[in-house]
Amino acid sequence: MKVPTKPWTLLYKIQQEVLPDTRHYLSEWKVKADKIPDDELRKQALSSIKEKTFHCEGGAVYGLLAGQERKNIIRFIVAYQTISDYLDNLCDRSTSLEERDFRMLHQSMQHALTPGEEPVNYYRYRQNQDDGGYLASLVLTCQNILKDLPGFRSAQDSMHQLARYYCDLQVFKHVEKNKRVELLENWFARHKQEVPPMTWYEFSACAGSTLGIFCLAAYTSNSLKTEEVNIIKNGYFPWVQGFHIMLDYFIDQEEDRKENDLNFIFYYENEEKMVQRIKYFKEKAELSIRNLPDWKFHQLINKGLIAIYLADKKVQEDKKLKRTSKRFIRFGGLSTLFFYLNKRVYRQA
Template sequence: MAKAAIPVRFIAQIYRKIFPEVRTQLLYWEKRAEEIPNRELRKQALASMRQKRFHCQGGAVFALLAGENYREAVRFIVAYQTISDYLDNLCDRSNSQDPGDFAALHEALRHCLSLHAEIPPGSEYYRFRNDKEDGGYLRELVQTCREVLRKTKHYGSMEEELLRLCTLYCALQIHKHAPVSERVPRLRSWFREHKEWASDMDWHEFSACAGSTLGIFSLVSYGLTGKMTPELARKITEGYFPYIQGFHILLDYLIDQEEDRAGGDLNFCFYYESEEIMLRRLFHFFRMAKLQAGQLPDAAFHQWIVKGLPGLYLSDGKVSRNAGLKRLAKPLIREGGWTGKFFYWQAKLYRLILNRKGKPFS
C-alpha cells in the first residue's frame, strides 16, 4: 500500500480543492447560459455544459500545477473548456456546414490567448449564422480567460506555444465539421502539411492529437506559478503534443463509436483496418505518452495524468454495456499498472456516487 500513498493524496486534493471550485465556476456559467436571449444558442450552451461537464472536471486537475494559484487556473480551464464544448455543439448540432462559419466561431479561442488582440462585439463570432444574440455569453467567457492570463508574470514566454496548440485545435474543428464529402479529404490534406510532426501516424491519428486541450491547460497552470520560460513552454508543448493529447482523444472516440455511428458523425477510430490494429496503436500511444510524461518537470504528476486517462474514459457505462469495448478496456487498464487500476476504480466509484445523486458524470 505504500506505493498508493502518493496517488491517494493526489486524488484527495482533487476532491477537496479542485472539484468544489469547478462546481462554483460551472454554476456561474450555467446561470449565464440560461440568460442567453436566442433560443438555439441557449439550448446548445446549456446542453454542452450539462452533457460534457466532465471535460471541465478532468481538465481542472491541471490546476494543481499552479500551486496556491489553483483557483485562477480552474477559472481559466472551466471558461476555456466551456467555450470549446459550446462551439463543438454549435458546429455539430446546427444546419451549417460552412467552414467560414466554423472559423469565425473559433476566433473566440484565439482571442482567449491573444492578449493584444481586440475582442469584437460578441455577435461578430456568429456573423455567418442567423442565431446571433447570446447576451454577451461568449464574449464574457473570452474575457475571463484573458483576465487570468494577465495575472501570469511571463505570458510572453508561452504565448507562441499556446497559439500553436490553439491553431491546430481550431483547424481540426473547421475541417472535421465541413460537409461530409469534404471532411476526410480536407483532413488528409491538412495532415500532409504537418506530417513532419507525426511521421509515424496516419491522418486520423494526427487529427486526434490536435483535438485535445490538455497541453494548453498545462501551460497556463505552470504560467500562474510565475516560473514560465520559453524553454519550459516548448518542453511542455512537445511533451503533450502529439502522444499525450492523441491518447486522450483516441480514448474519447473509442467509447463514442456506437453513438457516432448512429448519428453519422466522424470518429477517428473508424479508420483503423481492424480492432486488432486499433488496440495495437492505442498501446503505442499509451507507451509513448508515458515516455513523454516522464521527461517533463513534475514527471510523476504527468504520468498520473496519462495513467489516469484510461480509467477516466473506460469506467464509462458505455464500456460496461458493450462487450467489444470491455474486451479492449481490460488490457489498456492493465498497461497502466497499479496506478492505472487505482484511477479506474476511483472513477468508477465517483460515477456511481454522482449517478445515485442524479448528476451523471458525462
C-alpha cells in the same frame, strides 16, 4: 503547495480542491447560459455544460500544478473548456456546414489566449446571433486571468500553436461529410513534418485535445524560459494529446456509428491494429512525460485518463467495448486500476 505524486493523494486533492472549484465556476456559467436570449444558442450552451461537465473536471486537475494560483487556473480552464464544448455543440448540431462559419466561431478560442484582443461577432455567418454576450464573456474571462500570469508571455505562442491545431480540426471535421476526409488529409500533409510518423487520423486525434494548453497555462503561474515552454509543449503534443483523444473516440464508437459522425477509430483496418496503436501512443506518451517537471504527477494523469474514459457508461453498457477496455486497463497498470475502481470520484463526487 506540494504537487501530488501518489494516486490516493491526487484523488483526495481532486475531491477537496479541484471538484468544488470547478463546479462553482461552472455554476456561474450555467447562470449566464440560462439568460441567453436566442433559444437555440441557449439550448446548446446549457447542454454543453450539462453533458460535458467531466471535460472541465478532468482539465481542472492541472490547477494542482499552479500553487497559489490554483483557483485562477481552474477558472481559466473551466472558461476555456466551456468555450470548446459550447462550440463543439454548435458545430455538431449546426444549421450551417460552412467552413467560414466554423472558423469564425473558433476565432474565439484564439482571442481567449490573446489579452487585449477585442471580442467580435463570432456568429457573423450563422442565423442564430444573440447570445447576450455569453461567448464574449468567456473570452474576456480567459484573457483577464492570463494577462497577469508571470509566465504567460513566454508560453503564449505555444498555446496559440496548440489552439490552431485544435481549431483547424474542429473546422474540417464539421463541414459537409463528403469533404471532411479530403480536407483533413490535405491539412495533415501540410503539417506531417512537425510530428513523428503517423496517419492523418492519428494526427487529427493529437490536435483534438486541450490538455497541452491547460498544462502550459498551469505552469505560467511562474516565470518560464523558452526551453521550459518547449519541454512542456513537447511533453504533451503529440503523444499525450493523441492518446487522450483516441480514448475519447474509442468510447464514442457506437454513438458515432448511429449518427454517422466522423470517428478516427473507424479508420484502423481492424480492432487488433487499433489496440496496438493506442498502446503505442500510451507508451510514447509515458516516455515524453518523463521530460516534464513534476513528471510523476503527469504520469498519474496519463494513467487516470484511461480509467476516466473506460469507466464511462458507454463502455460499461457495451459488451464489446467493455471487453476491449479490459486490455487497456491491463496495460495501464495498478495506478489505472486504482483510478478505475475509484471512478465515482470523477463521475459522482
